[in-house]
Amino acid sequence: MRKTFGFLGWVFLALSCIGNHPPAIKTGAEQPGEYLPILQNKKVGLVVNHTSLVGREHLVDILLQRRIDLKKIFTPEHGFRGDAPAGELIRDGIDEQTGIPIISLYGETRKPTPEMLEGLDIIIFDIQDVGCRFYTYISTLHLVMEACAENNKPLVVLDRPNPNGDYVAGPVLEPKYQSFVGMHPIPVVHGCTIGELALMINGENWLKSSGKCELTVIPSVHYSHRMRYSLPVPPSPNLPNDKAVRLYPSLCFFEATSISIGRGTPFPFQVLGAPDPQLGEFSFTPVSDARAATNPLHEGKVCYGIDLRELNEIPPFTLEYFLRFYQHFENEQDFLTRENWLNLLAGTPKLIDQIRRGLTEKEIYETWNPELDQYKKLRKKYLLYPDFDE
Secondary structure, three states, X not given: OEEOOOHHHHHHHHHHOOOOOOOOOEOHHHOHHHHHHHHOOOEEEEEEOOOOEEOOEEHXXXXXXXXXXXXXEXXXXXXXXXXXXXXXXXXXXXXXXXXOEEEEOOOOOOOOOHHHHXXXXXXXXXXXXXXXXXXXXXXXXHHHHHHHHHHOOOEEEEOOOOOOOOOOEEEEOOHHHOEOOEOOOOXXXXXXXXXXXXXXHHHOOOOOOOOOOOEEEEXXXXXXXXXXXXXXXXXXXXXXXXXXXXXXXXXXXXXXXXOEOOOOOOOXXXXXXXXXXXXXXXXXXXXXXXXXXXXXXXXXXXXXXXXHHHOOOOOOOOOHHHHHHHHHOOOHHHOEOOHHHHHHHHOOOHHHXXXXXXXXXXXXXXXXXXXXXXXXXXXXXXXXXXXXXX
């Protein structure tokens, strides 16, 4: 595998951060000099979506301008344009602007088949992640790596900063609870960029074939895990801004409950509520939205709860809100509507068991510490950037 960020890069990063105005971050995609030579005279496949930008231009346009031979575009959940609601299957098609075939990796097939990869010399992966185990772009990354390993196709990952990359938190996934919303034995907030995670997947032999992908990572420049990164575009329809992205790790567990997280409103993943006035004074009414939420929970009903947009500082991953709403309901079944889904999101059945036994938030966190300590040591092996504790 190849990492194109050597000693001089670290020195430049350290020197350039001196002063009041650190230099702007440059993503892997914004360094064409690092990857264009690899693509010359190659038939190229791209795994991209609407976040695959080079400044204001899409990576597809940049590569076509440089006369790179693009043959196929593979696209994850939410589609090439990033406008499909969560869970909606994506269809194959043709990009109207370029005529390039678009192949869905979130439909009947989620792993590229040998036929899909036929005729390609190399694959590029460039998608903005949000640093949570259950966000499915990293599952697509895993399956693309697996297909590349099995079909002897080199993969280039153009890295991007992690907006939740300044800490590590949550339970570590148990192998029995592996699914498309959790494919790796990592915590809910894993603290890796997508390039670092690709190196980890390869290095820890997590690919099903037990082989390794021929992997090149083009790191971002001027980024460190101490930074809070603001995304230039929403990574998916229901994460429209930095607050939603920051709250996402803490609120996603509510997807297994009767509590709305604001799907079908202008502020998804920023509010909590249900049709019960006792849940709070703030109110909202979810409505169906073809782009972001078809048939949202409690559609057309007034929901009462709390507005997290009022927070001055968004906390890192917390169980505070989940425990507060859980304790409101006398009958657990009125709150927890999909226990198996919660276990898949948490990566373990231990969380709901601990909640049922009345453990406090602090006591639950303490049970995670031994595995988190092991994971943090593992993670250090694959970091491309200065860490948050350095």
